[in-house]
Amino acid sequence: MIYTVTLNPSIDYIVEVDQVKLGSLNRMKRDLKLPGGKGINVSRVLNQLNVQNKAIGFLGGFTGRYIEDWLHEEGIASDFVSVSDDTRINIKLKAGEETEINGMGPVIRANEAEALLQKLANLQAGDIVIMSGSIPPSLGENFYNRLIGVCKQHGAEFVIDTTGQALQQALPLGPLLVKPNHHELAELFGVQISSKEDLITYGRKLLELGAKHVLVSMAGEGALFISENSLFRANAPAGKVKNSVGAGDSMIAGFVGTLSLTGDVLQAFRAGVASGSATAFSDDLADRELIEQLKPLIEISQL
Numbered sequence: 182m183i184y185t186v187t188l189n190p191s192i193d194y195i196v197e198v199d200q201v202k203l204g205s206l207n208r209m210k211r212d213l214k215l216p217g218g219k220g221i222n223v224s225r226v227l228n229q230l231n232v233q234n235k236a237i238g239f240l241g242g243f244t245g246r247y248i249e250d251w252l253h254e255e256g257i258a259s260d261f262v263s264v265s266d267d268t269r270i271n272i273k274l275k276a277g278e279e280t281e282i283n284g285m286g287p288v289i290r291a292n293e294a295e296a297l298l299q300k301l302a303n304l305q306a307g308d309i310v311i312m313s314g315s316i317p318p319s320l321g322e323n324f325y326n327r328l329i330g331v332c333k334q335h336g337a338e339f340v341i342d343t344t345g346q347a348l349q350q351a352l353p354l355g356p357l358l359v360k361p362n363h364h365e366l367a368e369l370f371g372v373q374i375s376s377k378e379d380l381i382t383y384g385r386k387l388l389e390l391g392a393k394h395v396l397v398s399m400a401g402e403g404a405l406f407i408s409e410n411s412l413f414r415a416n417a418p419a420g421k422v423k424n425s426v427g428a429g430d431s432m433i434a435g436f437v438g439t440l441s442l443t444g445d446v447l448q449a450f451r452a453g454v455a456s457g458s459a460t461a462f463s464d465d466l467a468d469r470e471l472i473e474q475l476k477p478l479i480e481i482s483q484l
């Protein structure tokens with residue numbers, strides 16, 4: 182079974198305006214409310230790929246109910262801990278370019294945090310736990326480590342998609358996959374990355390630090406796949422970009438979902454890139470049909 186963990190879900194409020202005039206009344210051209218948070222996005226794309234999974238994390242208030250109902254309607258199994266504060270609303274402002282304003286998230290109390298750890302009490306060897314996104318400040322930077330501890334205790338694999346200290350601490354614990362984008366990779370090592378060679382060097386460092394597989398995503402430029410004996414590059418197919426929010430989460434879903442079904446890293450890489458691009462070319466997240474259409478357009482070369 183694959184579990185996704187979203188400690189800080191959101192309603193993504195996508196707002197389109199022609200131009201933002203600060204200090205004036207602006208009227209929206211179009212708006213859209215979607216369930217969000219990185220793990221929830223992974224679950225929704227896994228579901229498109231017919232990969233059974235369960236979404237867990239914290240949800241609260243009217244915003245939490247909106248997300249839970251949406252997942253239920255899509256037939257995605259979920260088992261969130263109910264918290265007393267409202268789940269956040271993240272603003273994705275489209276005015277030519279995309280600007281994001283993400284909330285901090287609700288306060289999570291100690292008993293609510295314990296309840297989430299309990300949700301993983303029945304993990305088994307062979308399960309994969311995908312942990313994605315920011316940690317609400319009240320939980321503390323170490324909370325992913327506690328979840329990873331539970332995974333290891335039960336022999337389950339884990340994938341972690343976060344940044345900074347939380348990612349650094351997780352690497353020596355052996356994640357199945359990490360997927361920084363090129364900016365996050367540079368930030369993680371406190372360096373400037375100016376060439377493909379730099380991306381490979383720092384991507385390989387993630388392996389040395391403990392990751393089993395590394396994807397370095399490069400938006401419209403595609404991605405690199407690095408693991409112990411492999412180094413591959415994939416292009417991203419051409420298309421009209423509608424929304425890049427969740428492209429990285431879709432890539433993780435495509436990769437991990439396909440790896441769990443086939444055990445083949447190259448098929449997984451292709452599905453990951455196709456899923457990321459299919460989301461970039463859609464208003465909402467990728468659907469199965471577009472992912473399948475894009476797969477043959479992806480060229481993978483060995484470096």
Ligand SMILES: Nc1ncnc2c1ncn2[C@@H]1O[C@H](COP(=O)(O)OP(=O)(O)OP(=O)(O)O)[C@@H](O)[C@H]1O
Pocket residue numbers: 361362363397398399400401402403404417418419420422425426427428429430432453454455456457458459461
């Ligand atoms: N403009 C684009 N054109 C085609 N494919 C894209 C584009 N942007 C993203 N993708 C696809 O999605 C993958 C992941 O994108 P990206 O590198 O932007 O991840 P990310 O920064 O984690 O995304 P986000 O934080 O927006 O979810 C890319 O490797 C590519 O396959």
Ligand SMILES: O=P(O)(O)OC[C@@]1(O)O[C@H](CO)[C@@H](O)[C@@H]1O
Pocket residue numbers: 189191193216217218219222271281283313314315316426427428429430
């Ligand atoms: O604030 P975080 O947890 O880092 O990121 C949250 C978020 O920006 O990530 C998803 C896209 O990847 C969105 O659905 C959501 O709004």
